[in-house]
Amino acid sequence: MEKIHLYHTNDIHSHLEHWPRIQQFLKQTREQHTATDEEVFFFDIGDFIDRWHPLTDATMGRENIHLLNENQYTAITIGNNEGVNLPHEALNHLYDGAHFDVLVANFYHQDGRTPNWARPYKIYQTRAGTKLGVIGLTANFSHLYGLLGWECTDPFLELKKWIKEVKAQADIVILLSHLGLGDDERMAEEFPELDIILGAHTHHMLEKGELIHHTLLGAAGKFGYYVGHITVEVNRQKEIANKEAILYEIDQLPSVENEEEQIQTYLDAGKNLMQNKVTTLDRPLECDPFKETKFTQILSQAVREWCDSDCAMINAGLLLGRLSGEVTEYDLLSICPHPINPCVVKLTGYELQKVLTESLDETLHNREIKGLGFRGTVLGIFVYDQIEFRSGTIFVGCEAIDQSKTYTLALPDMFTFGHFFKDVLPAKEKKYFLPEFLRDILKWKLEN
Template sequence: MSEIIHLYHTNDVHSHFENWPRIAHFLQKRKNLHQETGEDTLLLDIGDHVDRWHPYTEGTLGKGNVCLLNDSGYQYVTIGNNEGITLPYEALSSLYDQATFKVLVANLYNENRIRPDWAHPYFIHTTNHGTKIALIGITAYFQKFYVTLGWHLNEPFDELKKQLQDIHNQADLVVVLSHLGIHDDERMAAEFPEVDVILGAHTHHVLHQGRMIGNTLLCGAGKYGQFVGHVEVKLDAKKRIINKAARLYDTNELEEAPNEEQWIESLNNAGRLELEEEVVTLTESIENNWFQPSPLSKLLCESLKEWTTADCAILNAGLLLEALPKGPVTKGDIHRICPHPINPCVIELNGAELKEILLQSRDVEWPHILLKGLGFRGKIMGIMVYEGIDFVKNEDGLIKKVMINGNELHSDQKYKLAIPDMFTFGRFFPQIQRTEAKEYFMPEFLRDLLGWKLVKNNLGQ
């Protein structure tokens, strides 16, 4: 007698809860349907469900996301980089205290090389028909960030090899929850043919019917809950795989959930309530502008330089989405205007390298660039803002020298430049990406520095 197993998967939701009510509604209906026909259903999330741009996630430090996964009946999840490196150590350590699902992440350890109690390298799920499914979780290798936060991360492929050896001959079906990205998933399929299904994430790839590499089925359901993935596996009486097929369901085409809009608004309100704590009271508003120098972006850049004790600092004005009005300023206000999970970073370079970066930063086209990813949760780049840096021009308006804290920049002198960490990823500044000497300040985000600076200046007091 043959058996059909259904794997439903989401990934990279990034706290885009506008799609969550109908996802949860759809999954419950499908689960009920398969239950009626005696077919097993597994619900899995492949990481980056948490994203601190949303006030509900920020206010609960991700525990609200865990409640949503619980309520929707998820059974297995892995972590993405947003769970792993945007939460303080204590917050990640307690994130899954109330989880009713299993967290699978094989390559995460604490600094003593001991796997945390809440993280399982794999789990062997037994269906109602006695079929054994080995589920292995693996997450992206952001080792330097994890170490800064007090964790240790093993190289994913080394860890996967070890776990596959551990489960050898114990399972009829091997499924990897992979928050590594499509290119590593392709490599995984080629190097580990014993893996039957890879449920992918991280690079937000969309594989409508999946992709076969050898005998391995690769899957990916995009981002933001725009799709729900479904893998159907059929086995014969001897538990040999007869067929496996993947498809995606477009969330826009799913049945609307009851009271959907009210639910979404209630979640927003719950987040706002969590962030009502007052930080400071302003006697005057602090204006912000994406296209010309303004007090608020200058204040943020000042805080970046002071917090990191760097020689100088640069950032883009688009990091601040709004001005701060006169009156009480709450944690929610600061979160609203600076929602990005972006950390401060200091790079050390010589004067020639610094000058190259600073001149490149003055590209006249950059302020209008529509920017997505790299941790940025705003709209456009905005102008560059500088602290401790001045440009001296000649009569023709061309830069003739660069000044650092009032002294002329020297090519062979060492300097420490403070930046938002998104500049280290190479899209705008290849020189920064190539620089080895980088120090990341974690778990603080730029908004934490802004709040600190507002209090330090005692504005309005």
């Protein structure tokens, strides 16, 4: 039997506080397997970068690529944090210095060309001659990618396009899937050619994998809390005789010498790169998730002005700290780390009134949020610009709301993904403003 080891990480989201242990663990496992003449491959399944971390934001993810290089990763696929949260040129040059393969079969330039930094699949061969065909797919946020100058296509159609070509060349077919558990399970049902699916995106954790027919699914949760490991045994006929999946919990691994210093070094390096001055305040700007402050008013006004809309609303929980004195780019990242863009929705007066009335619900204000780009804790109250509530009447600008008139409302994009204001917003026409995050718009407002 030939024994092949596949180690995989996913959705680390720049949680570099876990990276020293992951790095040490992967280095040691490589040495152990090499000493016993066993094959080892390292894969990352996307969302390795996240611009909440100063080192990632300051370098547009390039330092994260350096970390993957140091660990001699074999191949990766991209996640939406690499794809949607970087400007076009930043993504187009993100992998210029990569020493690994970037595999993503459903991602193109808008003229249909595959980016020169990517390929749909690659065939790897072990010393014993076993061939591994590895394909990559990423989540199909086609509309957002279109706004950034890319084309992202249906992953199922792309897999159907490539799978037979890969199967004809490979003994083992592996999918790097930044699609989510539901799509992974569906792919295992629809594509029996797949031997292994390494998953991501929905932050699911499969402690011992999940077997669907003969396809083994593996996934390692989020934030680097786990590293996944799949062991494949192959007989002399190049057939899989056995495959098993396990997870290693990072907290249970040995600590690293000078671990805290290394983690702090990542933070300090990013902070030092973000010392560009934005403005100097003559009085502090305070924040409170449950109070309207001058600071939240400024952000709400900035969103409306940036989007040139009739009115705007933001949630006060977006601002995580105060600003005072000299304000740097790092300060703005610290108090507004969310990869959230503004969005404009067209609403009738009736629909706008319905949304605004719902936004007054205190239950909503106290809701704790995870995901959707939100990096805070609690949603907080809503703060409005060009919207007033007076004596039971809602005013937009200086006029009482007209039930039949059409208005444009600017708000953070997290409220348009179907988790909030479900009776109105999901079905409405939307215009997303990319690539600037809310903190970029706040910077623009403070500078001006």
